[in-house]
Amino acid sequence: MKTTTEQRQHWMSVLAKAPPETLLGLSEDAIKDIHFDIIRAPEVGLTQVRARMGNRGERFNLGDMTLTRCVVRSSLNTVGHSYIAGRDKTHALRAAQLDALLQDPQMGEVLMERVVQPIESMLADARASKQRETDATRVDFFTLVRGED
Structure with a gap:
């Protein structure tokens, strides 16, 4: 089974x-x-980094951020790439290695099950927890309609 661009984008993001x-x-x-x-x-x-106000309007330059990149070739003859926010070279190297292995049909299934899915679940739990914290501080404003004086 050949991996699609969307699948690869997903696991690279995770x-x-x-x-x-x-x-x-x-x-x-x-x-x-390996x-x-x-x-x-x-x-x-x-x-x-570029942005838009309210996700609308013209783009503007927000600022710069550090990025670490890496490219490796595995003994399975697949090439892995990684782009990591920040300066962690070990993280970038391991992500590139895993990207290379995830492209192999046999290794890919095992790694999806043992590495990508647990991390994805952990990230989803962290997002849900952060959302609950945010929701707890939400204030709903309402206006009462006044009658004619």
Whole structure:
């Protein structure tokens, strides 16, 4: 089964947002027997962030953010890429390694089950918890209609 662009975008997003310790812990056993050639070593750089007011209107330059990228080739002859917000080179390397392995049909299924899905579930739980905290502080305003004087 060939992976689609949407599937790859999804798992790359999950890997990029994963807490580094969790990502390394869940994936250590899966990659220990695989050899990787580093095509582009993890390197830190800047990218410009653009935004819109209220998600409408003209785009403007919001500012710069640090980004770490990496490219590797696995012994399965797949190439993995990663782009991680921040300066964590270990995180970027592991995400690129996992991207390469997830493209292999046999390894991909195992890694989706053992690494990507648990991290995805953890991230969803964290989002839900943050949403509950936010909802607890919500104030609903209403206006009473006054009659004619």
